[in-house]
Amino acid sequence: MRRTVVALLALPLLTGSALAQATGTPGSAAQAEARRAAANKPRTIEGINTVWLEELTQPEFRDMLKDGYTTVLIMTGGVENNDGNLQMNKHNINIKLLGEMMARRMGKTLVAPLVTLEPGNAGPNIQPGRAGPMLSQATYAALLFDMGNYLRSMGFKEVFYMGDSGGNARGMQTAADSLTKLYAESPDRVVFKHIPEFYNHTSVVQPYIQNELKIPEGIKIGASSGTSGLHEELGIDATMALADPQSIRFAQRVKAGQAEINGIKFESLAWLQELGRKVADLRVTTAINAINAYRASLPK
Known part of the structure; x- marks a missing residue:
């Protein structure tokens, strides 16, 4: 009796599978060809003004790629302990702000979906209230490798x-080096x-605030905390306030x-946001200059 019931339950599945093969459902050659044809049709509606890859429709992305949008930024942030005043997604707020600024200033550039987790070790112990979550270094490097590899396959x-x-630096360097090695002999450069x-933050922003703007913040250049004893500093507060005061x-x-x-009082929100604009512009300019210098070093 039990065998009979199992056999009867399987019949609809078998029938559905046979019907799918006969009518060309998703996964069939006919369906795949239909999707390719649809993907190559001219757009009938106007696109939007965005540099975020995930916000584009597939036809919008296709047409931007043809128009020369062949550069993409993978921006990595994280969720971590920033002590008493700052949201744990501090770095994600910064990369969303600066990623868009960079892409627009560079031109013909898009930003991939943000990598919002950073590497770290969980360990066996329960620590209530601990910041995170984070990824293992191996998982992190693999994630960045897969993202870069897939973006290559997109054109x-x-x-x-x-x-x-x-x-984050170790995982990003590992992914970039591994992909460079993997495709070293590829004709598609x-x-x-x-x-x-x-x-x-420490190499450019801190000297700028203290030496050029003459704001005597109580933090040693190169340090991640100052006289307040927090993992927080004026330059980061400023860019975060520019993006979202809350x-x-x-x-x-x-x-x-x-x-x-x-030791530096916020004169007003407007004052802090104006400082944020200056810091953001400096950070973006520094990174773009490095990209352009790298481009200039490549063989023609």
Whole structure:
């Protein structure tokens, strides 16, 4: 009796499979050809003004690629402990702001979906309230490798990796180097390059604030925390405030009399955002200059 029931239950599945083969359902050669034909049809509606790859329709992306949008940015951030005032997605807020600025300034450039997790080790212990989540270094490097590899298969000719967190550099460099080696003999030349100059909080932003703008922030150049004792600094507060004041809890800090960092009081939200514009422009300019220098070094 049990065999009979199993056989009867399987009949609809077999019948459905046979019907699918006969009528050309998804996965069949006819269906695949129909999708290819649809993908190559001229667009009948106007596209939107965006540099975010994920926001495009497939026909919009296809046409932008034909128009020379063959450069793509892989921006990496993370979720981590930023102490008492900043959201844990600090780096993700920065890369969303700066990624769009870079793509628009570079021209003919798109931004891949953001990599919003960074590498780290979970370990066996439970730590309630711990920041994260994070990925193992192996998983992280594999993710970045797969993203770059897939973007190559989509038709991009330049893939640039840039990260807002220092721990991301190893995985980005590994992915770029591995893909460069894998396709070294390919006639379809594609550039995979990690741009370490984008991570310039301490090397560029801190000297700019203290030496050029003459703002005496109480943080040693090269350090990640200053006199406030927090993993927080003025340049990062400024760009985050430009993107979203709530991300630094601006209103709450004003109310609590804590609108300051490392001895520098926030004169106003407008003042902080104006500083954010200057810092963002500096960071973007520094990274683009590095990309252009790399391009100039390549054989013609």
